[in-house]
Amino acid sequence: MEQFFKDPSLYTFLRGPMLWLAFLVFFLGIFYRIAITLREAKKEKIVYPYLSLRYTLRSLFRWLIPYGSISMRRHPWFTAITFLFHICLISVSLFLVGHVELWYESWKIRWWTLPVSLADGMTFITIFCIILLILRRLFQSDIRFLTSSSDYLILTLVALPFITGFLAHHELILDYKIMLTIHMLSGEIMLMAIPFTKLSHMFLFFFTRAHTGSEFGAVRHSRDF
Amino acid sequence: MEFKRKPITDIGIDETLKGVDEKKIKRAIDWVLNREASARLKVFVETCMRCGMCTTSCHHYLSHEKDPTYAPAGKVKQTIWDILNKKGKVTKEDIKKYARIVFSECNLCRRCVQFCPFGIDIAYLLSLVRRICCLIGAVPQYIQDQALSHMQTTNMLWFRQDEWLDTVQWLEDELKAEIKDAKIPIGRKNAEVLYLAHGLEAKYMTGLLTNMAKIMNVAKIDWTVPDTDGWDYTNKAFYACDFETMGKIVRTHYEVAFRLNVKKIVMGECGHAYRTGIYEGVRYLGWKESPIPYIHGVQFFYELLKEGRIKIAKKIEEIVTIQDPCNIVRYRGMGKMLRYIVSKLCENIVEMTPKDDHNYCCSAGGGMIDAGPVWKSARMEGGKIKAEQIKNTGAKIVIAACHTCHKGIEDLNEYYKLGVHVKFLTDLIAELMEIPEEMKP
Numbered sequence: 243m244e245q246f247f248k249d250p251s252l253y254t255f256l257r258g259p260m261l262w263l264a265f266l267v268f269f270l271g272i273f274y275r276i277a278i279t280l281r282e283a284k285k286e287k288i289v290y291p292y293l294s295l296r297y298t299l300r301s302l303f304r305w306l307i308p309y310g311s312i313s314m315r316r317h318p319w320f321t322a323i324t325f326l327f328h329i330c331l332i333s334v335s336l337f338l339v340g341h342v343e344l345w346y347e348s349w350k351i352r353w354w355t356l357p358v359s360l361a362d363g364m365t366f367i368t369i370f371c372i373i374l375l376i377l378r379r380l381f382q383s384d385i386r387f388l389t390s391s392s393d394y395l396i397l398t399l400v401a402l403p404f405i406t407g408f409l410a411h412h413e414l415i416l417d418y419k420i421m422l423t424i425h426m427l428s429g430e431i432m433l434m435a436i437p438f439t440k441l442s443h444m445f446l447f448f449f450t451r452a453h454t455g456s457e458f459g460a461v462r463h464s465r466d467f
Numbered sequence: 468m469e470f471k472r473k474p475i476t477d478i479g480i481d482e483t484l485k486g487v488d489e490k491k492i493k494r495a496i497d498w499v500l501n502r503e504a505s506a507r508l509k510v511f512v513e514t515c516m517r518c519g520m521c522t523t524s525c526h527h528y529l530s531h532e533k534d535p536t537y538a539p540a541g542k543v544k545q546t547i548w549d550i551l552n553k554k555g556k557v558t559k560e561d562i563k564k565y566a567r568i569v570f571s572e573c574n575l576c577r578r579c580v581q582f583c584p585f586g587i588d589i590a591y592l593l594s595l596v597r598r599i600c601c602l603i604g605a606v607p608q609y610i611q612d613q614a615l616s617h618m619q620t621t622n623m624l625w626f627r628q629d630e631w632l633d634t635v636q637w638l639e640d641e642l643k644a645e646i647k648d649a650k651i652p653i654g655r656k657n658a659e660v661l662y663l664a665h666g667l668e669a670k671y672m673t674g675l676l677t678n679m680a681k682i683m684n685v686a687k688i689d690w691t692v693p694d695t696d697g698w699d700y701t702n703k704a705f706y707a708c709d710f711e712t713m714g715k716i717v718r719t720h721y722e723v724a725f726r727l728n729v730k731k732i733v734m735g736e737c738g739h740a741y742r743t744g745i746y747e748g749v750r751y752l753g754w755k756e757s758p759i760p761y762i763h764g765v766q767f768f769y770e771l772l773k774e775g776r777i778k779i780a781k782k783i784e785e786i787v788t789i790q791d792p793c794n795i796v797r798y799r800g801m802g803k804m805l806r807y808i809v810s811k812l813c814e815n816i817v818e819m820t821p822k823d824d825h826n827y828c829c830s831a832g833g834g835m836i837d838a839g840p841v842w843k844s845a846r847m848e849g850g851k852i853k854a855e856q857i858k859n860t861g862a863k864i865v866i867a868a869c870h871t872c873h874k875g876i877e878d879l880n881e882y883y884k885l886g887v888h889v890k891f892l893t894d895l896i897a898e899l900m901e902i903p904e905e906m907k908p
């Protein structure tokens with residue numbers, strides 16, 4: 243923040259006030275979406291009375307471990323890609339040295355970080371997986387049928403911070419600082435998009451699985467995996 | 468990929484739409500999507516990542532050479548997403564297409580739900596479209612007719628109360644030729660079991676009711692059948708998502724049970740009625756669970772065999788395979804009980820793959836068979852994968868503990884020349900069980 247007031251520029255703006263705004267929108271947005279969803283779920287008289295902790299956990303467990311469900315076993319390649327993609331994506335965003343340093347600078351908190359070369363490799367994997375996901379969308383008929391331009395847009399939105407971060411780190415194509423500026427901008431846009439686009443699956447996942455897991459386990463006495 | 472289908476005319480849909488304007492359509496859509504549906508609709512539409520994990524789970528997709536217009540999320544795209552994109556301003560042609568998809572290309576079997584990483588309830592989304600069609604009135608004629616019959620008589624086939632009473636008395640007389648002093652008690656108070664029958668058992672399939680009565684007599688069950696309307700457990704209104712009528716039917720069943728002061732309701736081999744009886748209708752009426760036990764035929768037979776109340780005299784030697792009816796297996800986990808019973812009745816069992824709660828639907832369920840003869844071709848085409856599954860077992864007998872599966876597979880058998888016989892458990896048990904000497908006439 244102070245940096246921006248001392249030396250106002252796009253770079254310090256994105257690093258200061260804009261980052262604040264992005265996190266604010268991200269957290270408040272998630273909070274708002276969850277609150278609304280929980281309230282609306284009350285109107286659906288059949289959601290709350292049947293929720294079961296046991297079957298929610300069973301369902302989450304089955305769907306959060308690789309190949310835990312019949313569906314994943316039937317789609318071995320896709321499962322590998324999507325798990326790699328998500329693991330790399332989340333680890334790099336949370337545990338990259340550069341990111342953790344920023345938290346330390348502002349809040350004096352620090353946590354475990356990824357070795358730089360590993361983070362670099364994971365960034366590359368994330369980008370590679372996104373390319374595979376795009377190819378799949380382009381060439382697999384059932385998915386192409388479902389796809390609209392917004393799906394490509396979302397994939398691009400997620401890919402940009404990784405591509406620019408990677409390029410900045412290796413000082414490729416553009417000047418380091420310019421690339422970093424684009425990196426921050428795209429990262430912040432992605433963060434703000436999470437609560438309001440289909441990227442909200444990141445937190446809604448736990449709610450849909452709770453409902454369906456309970457409905458299958460406690461009411462239908464069968465498997466949802 | 469385009470939505471290409473042979474034209475089919477169903478007067479229940481086409482004639483109704485002639486008298487409907489776009490305003491009425493919009494009203495129905497607004498009511499269902501804004502007033503009745505809420506969190507689930509929103510969250511399911513938003514979290515769908517268009518990932519295609521659900522695609523190959525659906526027997527319609529597998530049976531139609533990978534045509535994406537038959538894939539689960541593909542069907543949601545062509546209906547719910549389309550309605551949402553058009554903000555409810557849809558044409559009659561659109562409704563006609565939606566009705567075709569939701570009534571003749573989805574059995575609401577929920578296999579796809581098991582394959583979606585988010586557990587998105589695709590069948591629920593498609594049933595919202597059925598509900599919209601229902602409010603407009605654009606529902607396959609055969610379903611409409613049966614639902615109307617339910618409204619008037621609580622049974623599916625316009626049977627009058629006195630016809631029911633006559634039938635039962637006549638069946639009791641017939642049964643006496645096989646079992647000494649056989650009884651089908653009518654409207655007996657304080658009995659332990661109230662038995663409800665399938666509508667068809669009172670008219671075209673009376674043998675099934677006789678066989679159930681035979682089992683009741685041999686097992687010495689303290690039982691009764693209703694002496695009033697409400698004896699038919701089927702609930703065809705459910706298929707149209709006509710929840711008001713569905714609730715009325717289920718309420719009537721429980722009212723009969725309360726009036727006769729029975730301990731539990733037992734029904735025969737039927738899927739959808741069981742589901743409405745234990746939760747769909749019960750929830751609509753505001754109960755969390757059924758107020759008194761509502762027992763499916765499979766559970767009933769399982770308990771009789773476990774407790775040794777009936778004994779099996781001989782077993783079937785031919786190769787037998789088991790159809791897992793979605794409504795009692797995926798919807799109520801009865802796969803194990805079903806297999807226990809079959810293992811008592813048959814020597815050689817060859818299972819289908821996939822089986823149990825991962826089974827494929829028979830392609831007749833969820834009202835597809837009740838949509839009537841004009842939609843039969845859709846059912847036959849969609850059942851191709853089921854027919855192959857049966858063929859691969861090499862079985863000569865398919866056991867189907869559900870009226871819909873039973874008829875559906877019989878039709879597939881004819882269409883694909885599978886050379887199998889489809890059997891109910893009731894008939895097999897009645898045929899194979901031991902009849903104590905003193906009960907023989």
Ligand code: HEM
Nearest residue numbers: 324328331375393396397400441443444447516518584585
């Ligand atoms: C714990 C959190 C998360 C869970 C449980 C989760 C789960 C899933 C699942 C089940 C899918 C659908 C099928 C698949 O591609 O595997 C998916 C897709 C996707 N996820 Fe996540 N996700 C999470 C977090 C995130 C985050 C934080 C992002 C990025 C901001 C993200 C981006 C994506 C993208 C872009 C796709 C779509 C891929 C495509 O278009 O094919 N996810 N996620």
Ligand code: SF4
Nearest residue numbers: 525573574576577579
């Ligand atoms: S028929 Fe079954 S698997 Fe196919 S879309 Fe309908 S509910 Fe899903």
Ligand code: SF4
Nearest residue numbers: 515516518519521583
């Ligand atoms: S599996 Fe679920 S998330 Fe994926 S396309 Fe099908 S409904 Fe959508």
